[in-house]
Amino acid sequence: MDFKDLLKELKGNLLSLMGSKFDDLKDESKKDVQDFLKASKAKLERWTTLLAEGNITLDDYKWLVESQKDLVVLQGLYAAGVSKIKLGHLKNSILDTVINTAIGFVKDKEDGNNEANA
């Protein structure tokens, strides 16, 4: 089994999970994806060597490769979740600004009324 083909497949799966969003990801998230692929390459090389030397069976090897494919899905969930959190923070800060503006607006009106009454 050629680990380069497997790596290509893993990369393909990860990118298709993210769809066209990969280009829109922030540098930090892109780095996460690249680090993951780098780690995948190292694992696949190690497992192939273990298999070639008879330290693990073909069945073990397949199980490990499948687990790396499952990890791709998990990484996709993680990336989606982190994007959602970041979006939440952005929306919250927008909402924060709206509320502060509203509070400032009401205070200005109150001050104006107090001055008029004085």
Next chain:
Amino acid sequence: MKTRFYAVYLGALTLLLVSSCGSLRAPVFDQYSYQKGTELKVDALNLMDKATMSYDSEKTAIDTFQAELDKMLEYQKNRENNTISYAMWKMITNPDKNFIGGFLKRWKEKGTLIGPFITEAKGQVSDALDLILQYEGKKDPVAENKLKAILGIQ
């Protein structure tokens, strides 16, 4: 009178924003999930080390651990706005996926497992649980708490 009108109007506008804003239903950091997740990771890796011994001889420890995993899954299922963490925990515990659930299933089927495979499988389970823990750690309660404080609903 006018000021009161503006206050009510802005209050209503804020409530509308709050109720329509999906971000407020964004996942929030949960100390229990983080702590229990860390414990489960340590327990899982320790249990996996024993897989060179027969499944039957470790059955009590496996059953105890499995019960803890089931409890965690149930807890995640019932947390609000927790779709992604729940999906991640479901994958990790699923016997048909190749993480801890799948490892325990394989151990049961084979009776015993060999050292090099256990070492590599531990790496996979560890990576998967690290992702869940890192995701939980990314959930920041600050923004939501600040908003709740402003609205006086804390």
